[in-house]
Amino acid sequence: MKRVVVLPDKAGLAEGVANRFVGKLAQLTQEGRPVHVSLTGGSMGSAVLAAAADHGWAENIDWSLVHFWWSDERFVPSDDTERNAGQARAALLDRVGVPAGNVHEPASTDGGLSLDEAADAYAAELARFGTDGREWPEFDICFLGVGPDGHIASLFPDRREVLVRDRAVLAVRDSPKPPPERITFTLPVINSSVRIWMVVSGADKASALGLMLAGAGPASVPAAGAEGTARTVVFVDQDAATDVPEDLIDPDY
Incomplete structure (x- = not known):
């Protein structure tokens, strides 16, 4: 079952999740x-x-033990400000000295690979760390954002990607949210995570969050299909929490 932690605003949300992380x-x-x-x-x-x-x-x-991955990435040049990996490097990875070999970044458009080749290469990198018969590692923590349409990673509503169960990584074309080309984990990879932590802010996310918690199907609300093996927690600010059922709010986590 998903549990919800409500924090006062965006600053408090970032601080509260960072404390737990x-x-x-x-x-x-x-x-x-x-x-x-x-x-x-x-x-x-x-x-x-x-x-x-x-x-x-x-x-x-001990940052030498921590390996970082991305549930999705924009297939754009490596120095594009839209790259999730570039944002993470600036915010944390470069600041705390994470070893280069522990940062598993999907290929960019200037890496010499096509979109399909980049997705296959990322799947192969995941497989290097596979455990328990899976071709990917077991993530101790999987962070996810949730879009106003209920998407997670680059799994968007009413598209084939959210239904795929026999692949670890997919190439996404014609994404409804720009940029159009992306690389994404599939739901089986996300759902093998021990802990899924969704971080959701803003009134524009309230409707999607309400549908997710009300039991919508993952085909129409992909976020509804995300479930960690031990715990699934949705961290939200007050603006996003307007449609959250009271009985799902966990004041103690």
Whole structure:
């Protein structure tokens, strides 16, 4: 079951999620094993990462154990400001010294690969870290944003990508949200994550969030299909929380 944590505003949302993120990474890296994190893009995704980099506990994390991935990426030049990876590097990765080999970034248009080749290469990179018979790692934390239409990653409503179950990574063309070409995880990869943390802000997301929590199908509201194996938490600000059922709000997480 999805649980909802309501925070007062965008700044409080970024700070609250960053607190939990840094604390969980500090705990997980103390176990001395590789930790896999899937990131998302957008302004809130970057705000959470920047707050994590500034956090006093960040120095307690063994960043050499943390591997970073992206549930989707824009297929644009590597220096394009639309790149999720570039935003994450500026906000966190370059600031805390994550080893280059731990940053698993999908190819860009200037990497010499076509869109299909880039998707296949990303799937092959995932497979290098596959566990338990899966061709991808088990993500300890998978961050997701939710669009006003209910999309997650680059899985958009009423499109074939959200229904694919036999692939890890897909090339997306003619995306309803620009840029048109993207690379995305499929739902099976997302749903093998131990923890899925959705970070949602703004009144324009309230309707999609309400539909997701009301049990809409993933074909029409892809966010409804995201479920972590241990926990699925939706962190929202007050503006996005207007349609959240009271019984789903978790004041203690």
